[in-house]
Every structure is written in C-alpha cells, then in structure tokens.
Amino acid sequence: MAQPPAPVYPDLVPATAADEPRVERMAGSTWTISGGGYEPGAQIHVWLLRYQTDTDLLNAPVVTADANGRYSMQVTLSADLAPGRYGVLVWSPPFQEEAKRHATVDVVAPA
DSSP, rough: OOOOOOOOOOBBBOOOOGGEEEEEEEEOOOOEEOOSOOOTTOOOEEEEEEEEEBBBBBBBOOOEOOOOOEEEEEEEOOOTTTTOOOOOOOEEESOGGGGGEEEEEEEOOOO
C-alpha cells in the first residue's frame, strides 16, 4: 500500500511574544521558518526547543538576513521526535527582547 503524501505546511513566521503563533507539525516533516524585521546582513539565530527548556534541537543554526532584513530556513523534524509542545526562538544579537521572535509548535506523531 502506498504511503500518503507528506503534509505540506505553510511557512511558520515567528512573532513578538504578544502575537506568538501556535502551529501543529508532524514528526518527520519538513517546513520553513521565515520572517523579517532585522537589519540587512544580521546574523539570525534559530532555535527549536522542547517547550520551556533551553536545549536547542537544531544545533544553533545561524542564517543571514537578506537586503530587506528577511530570513528563511528549512527545518526537518526527526521522525522519532517525541510528540509534545516545542518552542521556536529567533533572535539577532544583542540578545534583547526587541530582537526576539517566538512561535509554539505542537509536534504530533506521524500518521
């Protein structure tokens, strides 16, 4: 029997804490984190953490903001990632509140 097609997810765009989006993603899926509002050429840190911990699951990647202050990074979740709540934190030095963007990701088991 053929496997069902992998879900296609829209980009996750982290926001300030007051507007933090919450999305659902399946373990093993690939999707994109993107956004803007940074200085052109800024070094953007993208972390995926088990909710309310400080253990980054992405190994601290850094992407560079383009000429318009936008960034984009593809993420692939491990197929054996435990279901549960995870947080995305995007920031650019210095590590100050106005440079942080957040999102909540509810990871579900593959169908």
